[in-house]
Amino acid sequence: MIRDLSWIDPLYLLFALRWTVLLTLLALLGGAPVGLLVAALGRMTKRPARLASRGYIGLVQGIPLLAWLFLFFFGFPIFGIDVPAWLAATCAFSVYSGAFLGEIWLGALLSIPRTQWEASASIGMSYIEQLRYVIIPQALRIAMPPSVGFIMQLIKNTSLAAVIGFVEVTREGQMTAAATLAPLTVYLMVGAFYFALCYPLTTYSRHLERRLHVAR
Amino acid sequence: MTYTFHFRDVFAAQDALLDGLLLTLQLTATTIVLGFVIGLGVACLSVYGAPWARRVARSYVELIRNTPLLVQLFIVFFGLPSIGIKLDVIPVATIGLALNLGAYAAEILRAGIESIPRSQVEAGVALGLTRAQIFRHIVLVPALKNVYPSLTSQFILLMLATSVASQIATPELFYAGSIIQSRTYRDFEVYIVIAVVYLALALLLRILLGLAYRLLFLRS
Numbered sequence: 124m125i126r127d128l129s130w131i132d133p134l135y136l137l138f139a140l141r142w143t144v145l146l147t148l149l150a151l152l153g154g155a156p157v158g159l160l161v162a163a164l165g166r167m168t169k170r171p172a173r174l175a176s177r178g179y180i181g182l183v184q185g186i187p188l189l190a191w192l193f194l195f196f197f198g199f200p201i202f203g204i205d206v207p208a209w210l211a212a213t214c215a216f217s218v219y220s221g222a223f224l225g226e227i228w229l230g231a232l233l234s235i236p237r238t239q240w241e242a243s244a245s246i247g248m249s250y251i252e253q254l255r256y257v258i259i260p261q262a263l264r265i266a267m268p269p270s271v272g273f274i275m276q277l278i279k280n281t282s283l284a285a286v287i288g289f290v291e292v293t294r295e296g297q298m299t300a301a302a303t304l305a306p307l308t309v310y311l312m313v314g315a316f317y318f319a320l321c322y323p324l325t326t327y328s329r330h331l332e333r334r335l336h337v338a339r
Numbered sequence: 340m341t342y343t344f345h346f347r348d349v350f351a352a353q354d355a356l357l358d359g360l361l362l363t364l365q366l367t368a369t370t371i372v373l374g375f376v377i378g379l380g381v382a383c384l385s386v387y388g389a390p391w392a393r394r395v396a397r398s399y400v401e402l403i404r405n406t407p408l409l410v411q412l413f414i415v416f417f418g419l420p421s422i423g424i425k426l427d428v429i430p431v432a433t434i435g436l437a438l439n440l441g442a443y444a445a446e447i448l449r450a451g452i453e454s455i456p457r458s459q460v461e462a463g464v465a466l467g468l469t470r471a472q473i474f475r476h477i478v479l480v481p482a483l484k485n486v487y488p489s490l491t492s493q494f495i496l497l498m499l500a501t502s503v504a505s506q507i508a509t510p511e512l513f514y515a516g517s518i519i520q521s522r523t524y525r526d527f528e529v530y531i532v533i534a535v536v537y538l539a540l541a542l543l544l545r546i547l548l549g550l551a552y553r554l555l556f557l558r559s
Contacts, residue, residue: 185495185541187502189513190534197526201342275405282407286506293409306417314406314414321405 128303131188133312139295140316146281147208148290150216151274162228176229183222189283191215196287212284216277222272232258242313266333275324279317292316348523349532352515359515360536366433366511367498367544373437374497378444381438385445386452396445399531403442408503411435415505415513432504432511447489484556495541502537512536 165176183191195218196211206214235258245256285294296313300306349356385396403411415435419426426434455478463473483490505514516533520526 182538185499185538186534187499187513187537189502190504190530193536194527195531197530201527260417279405279407282409283503285409293407296410296413300413300417306413307421310410310413310417314410317406317410318402322401325401325405 128305132299139292143281148280149213150220159225159296161225166232167228180222180226191214192287207286208289212289227264227269230260241332255309269326271328275321346528348525349528352519355515359512363501363512366501369433371494374440374553377441378448381445384449385449400442400445408439412507424521428509432509443493447486453486454558495544
């Protein structure tokens with residue numbers, strides 16, 4: 124049924140925005156452990172571990188996110204597991220963010236000079252203490268701006284989950300556009316919602332970066 | 340697991356896959372060229388432009404970088420007809436992708452241009468070079484060399500992102516995949532093949548851009 128665009132439609136879009144946020148959070152929850160593993164493997168001395176880490180990053184970053192979504196969406200039923208769209212999307216985005224976060228965190232770890240490890244070892248710190256008191260505080264400051272930047276990237280990319288039928292703000296927009304025949308207005312509104320969500324993160328990431336440079 | 344894989348159905352549609360692949364390559368190439376030109380123009384505006392031009396350039400970059408490509412493509416797809424421009428879907432996709440890449444390229448190139456120390460430019464002036472010569476030899480080429488790795492990553496991301504254009508029915512590789520899927524019901528096999536092709540393209544593009552770097556910057 125065709126109806127006119129009304130004041131209630133932006134509200135519906137706003138309600139759908141929480142699913143965008145929720146999917147982003149789920150993806151981070153799934154992606155962070157993967158990212159930690161990728162970073163940890165990447166700085167091991169054993170060659171196979173480093174190869175596995177680099178291989179994972181290359182594999183995930185060499186395949187479109189859209190393809191990852193479809194692989195999970197159609198892959199689970201093949202193994203006899205029926206999953207709802209949100210779960211397939213969460214898996215795909217976890218795999219995806221694991222690679223990008225892993226790359227960022229690995230880079231941060233590797234940028235800490237070896238002498239920092241040696242110095243902390245020479246004052247008798249254990250491996251855990253070295254990480255806790257010397258390495259992680261420094262690596263965290265380097266990793267923060269790009270990590271926040273990636274979260275903003277992830278928010279935008281969750282729009283692709285609309286394609287497998289997960290109703291977040293883009294999918295809600297598609298349905299509203301189909302019902303009202305006012306696609307341009309609707310998608311401009313959807314774009315505005317994303318902007319409102321992402322721009323503060325962009326600004327925050329930039330602010331963190333500036334603070335990092337001043338401290339040096 | 341009782342599922343048997345049937346790749347034969349997918350490979351039987353190799354003509355459709357090949358057509359899609361060719362369009363993906365075409366989209367990637369035209370978008371990279373257009374996006375680079377837009378990016379360079381916008382970067383120059385945001386560094387050298389009048390205050391109002393800088394504001395326009397900054398707004399463009401921020402608007403594109405803070406909204407999803409999918410939504411941008413929808414806006415271009417539905418927006419162009421509403422201002423009376425009716426185009427085929429391939430030019431529409433190219434415009435959308437180029438506007439997207441333009442903003443990211445502008446940000447990278449701006450960082451590159453700003454990474455050139457002022458003293459270099461002043462040295463050029465002291466040597467009596469013209470403004471065009473200074474821009475070309477002292478600013479642009481070293482700036483490009485500095486940001487080349489970021490630019491490479493961005494171009495590869497763009498190549499992968501052309502798959503999103505399938506959502507406005509651009510008959511590129513990913514779209515070809517969904518057509519084959521609806522004909523054969525071999526969902527998983529189709530997307531495995533598609534994924535492998537993209538992976539190969541990404542590797543190939545990285546190698547090509549690496550070769551281009553050698554040709555452009557390491558001749559001397």
